[in-house]
Amino acid sequence: MLSDWLDQLSPVQFALVLVLPSIIVLFLIIGYPFVNLIYSSLSSYDMQLNPSFTGIDNYIQVFSDGAFWRDLAHSFIYTGGSVLTFFLVGFAVALSLNKINFLQTPLRGFSLLPWAIPPVTAAMMWRWALNTQYGIVNDLLSRAGLIAQPIQWLSDGNLAMSLLIFVDAWIRIPFVALLLLAGLKAIPGELYESATVDGASVLQRFRYITLPNLRYPISIVLSLQTMFAFRTYAIMSVLTGGGPGNSTELLVKYIYDSAFQGYDFGVASAVSVIMFIFCFLFVAMYWNALRIEV
Amino acid sequence: MNGKSRLIKSWNRTDKSKLLAYFVIFVYLAFVLLPFFFTFITSIKTNKELTTTPISYLVKNPTWKPYYSVLFERAYGRYMLNTLIVSLAVVILCTLFGVPAAYALAKYRLPFKSGMLLSTISVRLIPPISLIVPFFLFIRIINALDTLQALIMVNFLMNLPFFIWIAWGFLKDLPAELEEAAMIDGCTRLQALWKVTIPIASPGLGAAAIVSFLFTWNEYLFALTFSQSVASKTISVGISDFVGDVFVRWNMISAAGILTTIPALIFVFVFQSYIVEGLTAGSVKG
Numbered sequence: 241m242l243s244d245w246l247d248q249l250s251p252v253q254f255a256l257v258l259v260l261p262s263i264i265v266l267f268l269i270i271g272y273p274f275v276n277l278i279y280s281s282l283s284s285y286d287m288q289l290n291p292s293f294t295g296i297d298n299y300i301q302v303f304s305d306g307a308f309w310r311d312l313a314h315s316f317i318y319t320g321g322s323v324l325t326f327f328l329v330g331f332a333v334a335l336s337l338n339k340i341n342f343l344q345t346p347l348r349g350f351s352l353l354p355w356a357i358p359p360v361t362a363a364m365m366w367r368w369a370l371n372t373q374y375g376i377v378n379d380l381l382s383r384a385g386l387i388a389q390p391i392q393w394l395s396d397g398n399l400a401m402s403l404l405i406f407v408d409a410w411i412r413i414p415f416v417a418l419l420l421l422a423g424l425k426a427i428p429g430e431l432y433e434s435a436t437v438d439g440a441s442v443l444q445r446f447r448y449i450t451l452p453n454l455r456y457p458i459s460i461v462l463s464l465q466t467m468f469a470f471r472t473y474a475i476m477s478v479l480t481g482g483g484p485g486n487s488t489e490l491l492v493k494y495i496y497d498s499a500f501q502g503y504d505f506g507v508a509s510a511v512s513v514i515m516f517i518f519c520f521l522f523v524a525m526y527w528n529a530l531r532i533e534v
Numbered sequence: 535m536n537g538k539s540r541l542i543k544s545w546n547r548t549d550k551s552k553l554l555a556y557f558v559i560f561v562y563l564a565f566v567l568l569p570f571f572f573t574f575i576t577s578i579k580t581n582k583e584l585t586t587t588p589i590s591y592l593v594k595n596p597t598w599k600p601y602y603s604v605l606f607e608r609a610y611g612r613y614m615l616n617t618l619i620v621s622l623a624v625v626i627l628c629t630l631f632g633v634p635a636a637y638a639l640a641k642y643r644l645p646f647k648s649g650m651l652l653s654t655i656s657v658r659l660i661p662p663i664s665l666i667v668p669f670f671l672f673i674r675i676i677n678a679l680d681t682l683q684a685l686i687m688v689n690f691l692m693n694l695p696f697f698i699w700i701a702w703g704f705l706k707d708l709p710a711e712l713e714e715a716a717m718i719d720g721c722t723r724l725q726a727l728w729k730v731t732i733p734i735a736s737p738g739l740g741a742a743a744i745v746s747f748l749f750t751w752n753e754y755l756f757a758l759t760f761s762q763s764v765a766s767k768t769i770s771v772g773i774s775d776f777v778g779d780v781f782v783r784w785n786m787i788s789a790a791g792i793l794t795t796i797p798a799l800i801f802v803f804v805f806q807s808y809i810v811e812g813l814t815a816g817s818v819k820g
Binding site for chain 1: 759803
């Protein structure tokens with residue numbers, strides 16, 4: 241029945257039947273909530289969560305709130321620190337794995353683990369490992385004679401932010417290394433051989449063969465992972481909860497707390513719109529810088 | 535003398551960069567495995583051994599009690615069941631919607647085809663946190679807060695674009711001849727898709743399924759926002775609850791943490807090639 245009906249359609253009609261359910265569903269994610277979000281950002285909500293239109297009041301309120309600028313700055317430091325770390329370490333891991341022909345598959349498997357586990361679990365494991373009294377990090381450092389007193393890792397603002405960046409990068413390195421490794425494997429070996437014959441040094445080969453050939457995977461990992469780091473909530477929420485004080489409070493927490501602590505859905509929506517614009521800019525910036533055509 | 539200098543020469547020529555590579559991998563793996571190792575040994579410690587210092591690395595009285603407590607005294611078993619149901623439902627929905635869509639986009643001429651593909655990828659630009667307010671208001675209106683259905687719906691919406699993208703990457707490279715031959719032999723369009731294309735593309739579709747399973751299993755923000763009780767809490771929400779609960783000891787939290795890594799361990803070590811292909815599909819070459 242269904243099969244006969246499908247066979248009577250023209251090819252274009254048949255393809256539309258297959259693709260339309262998903263397109264409708266996607267429209268529901270892009271269309272409905274997005275319009276709704278922009279409307280919410282221009283509204284104020286009463287106790288029963290009924291909106292009333294208030295124009296750009298929410299945006300004015302957000303831009304005059306010191307906490308917004310503080311959290312935005314934190315988010316930039318966090319994202320910038322993580323990008324720098326995951327890119328450099330991920331690149332080093334990819335180059336190293338490419339060099340080793342021994343046990344490559346299990347090694348790649350182990351190095352994938354931080355990516356595959358829940359971010360909440362990763363943050364919880366590091367929170368416990370960094371525990372002042374019973375954590376493994378202080379224990380190993382003091383056994384090695386490197387510290388005399390246990391360090392209170394998550395009680396100092398700057399230190400807590402550095403560790404937050406470290407854990408974020410820890411989660412992202414596998415994906416970065418995996419894509420760059422796949423890119424490295426796709427570079428034909430003859431390129432290196434002929435360059436070596438022509439007397440190119442290691443650095444020259446890296447600069448003129450490796451980097452240009454990795455342009456596409458590099459742009460992918462940078463744009464995707466920068467965006468993901470900027471908007472992640474789970475790691476901060478479990479590792480530091482934004483503390484000590486407000487020193488690791490990120491913009492995502494500002495949104496979440498505005499919505500579900502203050503029940504100020506208008507402000508939360510306004511900052512959500514700002515967040516979306518930043519994510520869009522990150523991607524546009526990278527793709528433009530690396531001149532990739534979609 | 536001659537032999538020694540030859541040895542030094544060969545050492546100078548080949549081994550140094552490889553040695554550096556091994557060193558980098560070794561240090562990196564130490565950082566990767568350190569928290570797993572520590573969490574695992576913590577999860578089999580008794581309450582007493584948990585708080586003895588210096589830490590014992592060879593657990594003196596290994597016990598499964600923390601796993602038992604967390605699963606049956608703290609409802610974590612229920613959280614795991616909830617998460618499994620949501621993840622499986624999302625994979626099934628993504629397959630039902632995503633495979634036909636990816637197939638049509640890969641194999642047929644369509645109006646606005648590149649627009650459809652582009653909008654599929656661009657959905658990934660929307661930060662999940664930006665969607666919690668509209669999703670929350672919607673789920674509240676349809677009276678579905680604190681249900682598994684709500685979690686299935688939002689995770690399905692977030693994963694479908696990615697699923698289509700991975701599946702499309704595989705399907706577009708399949709040769710068209712096989713299907714044409716099947717149709718000449720009297721297969722209907724559906725039979726050609728079901729009996730010829732899907733079996734050949736199964737590694738790619740498997741990759742898409744595994745990645746969307748893991749993303750749903752690992753998801754935190756939506757579950758935190760839309761779940762309030764054991765009826766719909768997930769493993770990630772459970773862990774964050776425990777971390778903030780002074781009555782839950784770290785051996786129990788660690789046991790819960792280890793339980794959350796089971797799918798990751800299975801997929802990474804049994805289906806590694808699927809994951810690698812899924813993640814790298816379409817991202818190495820333009």
